[in-house]
Amino acid sequence: MKKIGLFGGTFNPIHFGHLRSAEEIFDSFHLDRIIFIPSAYPPHKITDGLAPASLRVDMVHLAIAGNPRFSLSELEVHRPGKSYSVETIGHFRRQFGSETDLYFILGLDAFLEINTWKQYTALFELCHFIVMNRPGFENNFSREHLPVELAEDFCYDEQKGGYIHSSGYGVFPKEITALDISSTKIRDYLQKGLSVKYLMPAPVEEFIYRNNLYQTKDSESVD
Numbered sequence: 258m259k260k261i262g263l264f265g266g267t268f269n270p271i272h273f274g275h276l277r278s279a280e281e282i283f284d285s286f287h288l289d290r291i292i293f294i295p296s297a298y299p300p301h302k303i304t305d306g307l308a309p310a311s312l313r314v315d316m317v318h319l320a321i322a323g324n325p326r327f328s329l330s331e332l333e334v335h336r337p338g339k340s341y342s343v344e345t346i347g348h349f350r351r352q353f354g355s356e357t358d359l360y361f362i363l364g365l366d367a368f369l370e371i372n373t374w375k376q377y378t379a380l381f382e383l384c385h386f387i388v389m390n391r392p393g394f395e396n397n398f399s400r401e402h403l404p405v406e407l408a409e410d411f412c413y414d415e416q417k418g419g420y421i422h423s424s425g426y427g428v429f430p431k432e433i434t435a436l437d438i439s440s441t442k443i444r445d446y447l448q449k450g451l452s453v454k455y456l457m458p459a460p461v462e463e464f465i466y467r468n469n470l471y472q473t474k475d476s477e478s479v480d
């Protein structure tokens with residue numbers, strides 16, 4: 258059975274918090290690949306200050322270059338309208354078939370909002386979830402973090418280290434090296450003219466300066 262990680266995000270811009278956590282998850286879950294999936298129009302985020310999707314894709318491309326564990330999908334960027342995970346996961350389910358296990362990767366901050374996602378109950382019947390801790394959010398994942406309406410559908414499996422849904426797919430909390438980096442912080446530093454060195458790969462940083470992203474109000478645009 259192949260195991261593929263799906264890592265969705267706005268990646269506005271991508272940073273070491275994303276990259277290091279993906280690297281650790283790849284090892285812990287013995288994945289065959291992690292696919293980074295930049296979203297076009299995230300339904301749950303304020304799109305002020307969102308760099309054009311094509312440029313966010315370019316930055317992910319630069320960030321993962323040379324790492325054979327990682328790849329990039331432009332699926333959401335090319336799909337018209339908002340980016341819904343249920344459609345994205347469904348797409349990869351069809352593409353990879355039943356011989357591949359899919360693991361959707363997200364931070365606890367995002368997981369706590371999952372009950373606002375489109376058809377969220379269906380998500381737990383489509384793939385596994387890996388939920389990473391994130392500085393600033395409660396560290397220890399517990400049963401209370403599961404969507405209240407669905408809590409009874411999950412059973413904790415000590416051996417598997419996760420909450421297993423009646424569908425057979427699980428929610429696996431994963432402790433990763435805590436890096437208190439966010440895209441918001443990076444955009445804020447850039448606006449203030451502060452250095453963003455060592456928060457992201459150097460080629461991404463160079464790309465941001467070359468394209469004058471995030472540094473002025475004028476550079477904020479959505480494509």
Ligand code: ATP
Nearest residue numbers: 265266267268274363364367391436438439440441
């Ligand atoms: P923003 O600050 O603009 O909200 P972000 O830094 O949270 O952006 P996203 O692209 O929204 O980045 O993140 C994609 C996914 O990666 C989300 O599930 C988020 O929880 C997770 N993530 C982002 N940064 C970290 C981090 N430093 N540690 C762990 N998970 C992270």
